[in-house]
Amino acid sequence: MLIVRSIWNGAISFGLVSIPIKLVNATESHSISFRQIHTEDGGRIRYRKVCELEDREVTQAEIGKAYEDADGTVIPITDEDLAHLPLPTAKTIEIVAFVPGDRIDPLQMDASYYLQAGGVPAAKPYILLREALKRSNKVAIAKFALRGRERLGMLRVVEDAIALHGLLWPDEVRAPEGLAPDTKVTVSDKELDLADALMDTLGEIDLDELHDEYREALEEVVAAKAAGEAPPQSPEPARSGKVLDLMAALEKSVRDAKESRGEEPAEVRQLPQRKSARAAPKQTGGKKSTSATKRTTAAKKATAKSSQGTRKTAASAKKTATAKTATAKKTASAKKTTAKTTARKKTA
Numbered sequence: 107m108l109i110v111r112s113i114w115n116g117a118i119s120f121g122l123v124s125i126p127i128k129l130v131n132a133t134e135s136h137s138i139s140f141r142q143i144h145t146e147d148g149g150r151i152r153y154r155k156v157c158e159l160e161d162r163e164v165t166q167a168e169i170g171k172a173y174e175d176a177d178g179t180v181i182p183i184t185d186e187d188l189a190h191l192p193l194p195t196a197k198t199i200e201i202v203a204f205v206p207g208d209r210i211d212p213l214q215m216d217a218s219y220y221l222q223a224g225g226v227p228a229a230k231p232y233i234l235l236r237e238a239l240k241r242s243n244k245v246a247i248a249k250f251a252l253r254g255r256e257r258l259g260m261l262r263v264v265e266d267a268i269a270l271h272g273l274l275w276p277d278e279v280r281a282p283e284g285l286a287p288d289t290k291v292t293v294s295d296k297e298l299d300l301a302d303a304l305m306d307t308l309g310e311i312d313l314d315e316l317h318d319e320y321r322e323a324l325e326e327v328v329a330a331k332a333a334g335e336a337p338p339q340s341p342e343p344a345r346s347g348k349v350l351d352l353m354a355a356l357e358k359s360v361r362d363a364k365e366s367r368g369e370e371p372a373e374v375r376q377l378p379q380r381k382s383a384r385a386a387p388k389q390t391g392g393k394k395s396t397s398a399t400k401r402t403t404a405a406k407k408a409t410a411k412s413s414q415g416t417r418k419t420a421a422s423a424k425k426t427a428t429a430k431t432a433t434a435k436k437t438a439s440a441k442k443t444t445a446k447t448t449a450r451k452k453t454a
Contacts, residue, residue, distance in 0.1 A: 114252055116197040116222065117262075118235065125231040126224030129252075132269060133218055138324050188254065199250040199259065199270065207245045210260055213279050216272035221261070231269070239263050300356035307363040384389070 112128035121275065141150035146297040154163045173181045199221075239262065246261035250272070258273040327337040 110220075111220065113219075116250070117224075118221070118248075119198045119200045120231070120235055121201075123231050123234075125235060126228040127232070128222040128224050129270065130222055131217075132220045132264075135316065136321060138321060138328070182333060191251075196252075197284065199248045199261075201246045201248045201261070203247045204242060204244045205247060206243070207262065210245065210273070211279065214258075214273045214276070216257075216274055218272070219270045220264075221268045221270055222422050235261075235267055236263055237265070239268070269293060297356065300360065304356060304360050304363060307360055 110130040112127035112130050116127065116129070118125040118127055143149060144151060155166075155169065156162065157164050171183045171185075173183055175181060221232075223229050235246075248259045248261055250257055250259055252269075252272075258275055260271045260273055262271070264268055323338075323340070330337045
């Protein structure tokens, strides 16, 4: 178990319930720090604390606090003066309200701390407050004093612990007046749809997968220099032409995002017009559909002609058969007449 040193000891005031706690830092910095050196010989550059009046360096024990007035007057303030401030929050985190978490503007968020129960007697009231926060789906707004000033804070549950987020006072947050573009701009539905497509393509990510690539590269440089080797060179970024058309930029962004994730390049389709009901959406295969329709129509016409020709042929054949039958009948009748005439002549 990691032992974290507490930076403040006090109690949570929850109505008439007092919960002894210890305040510990919830975050840590992994940034690489540098020392200042003299470039000619590598000597360390140090800042010495010097008294202006005596022109000599003083120790930390000789250094105190003071307030400088507008006219330059220096008013000494001792630790005893601060200890007797008429503030109930000097050693207490005083809960003043419970509100929904979405009421807190992220712009007010400041440093974060964990609250640790201060001993066995604090266990039950600590858990009581934790479970009450869970069931209410709310956060507690509190006031507390830390590092010489009173602060605003928010208490919420993080896993099985209670966290305290320092908040800026409302008057410490600037309003974003005059920062948004004041020119009149119209964003089309197509542009919004492409922006949505880009957002969907980028998708979500597990924040635990993100890491500080700059720090890692800096560590490689330090390691190489320490080993007497040449520091690694960064690859040249891919050059891309300037895209002046917003639509083209969005389309290219969607394609690049697809390719970076190993997916098929995105197919950007024309979106339906919304001006009237007659403007039906044009599908990508619209031309193919039209050609298929033409071929189908031609086939139908050919079939109709073929059927018509068949019917004509059948009618012609029928007429021919009828004519042949009539001719045969006439020939037979003529033969009978000739035979009778011949018989009469022989009889005579």
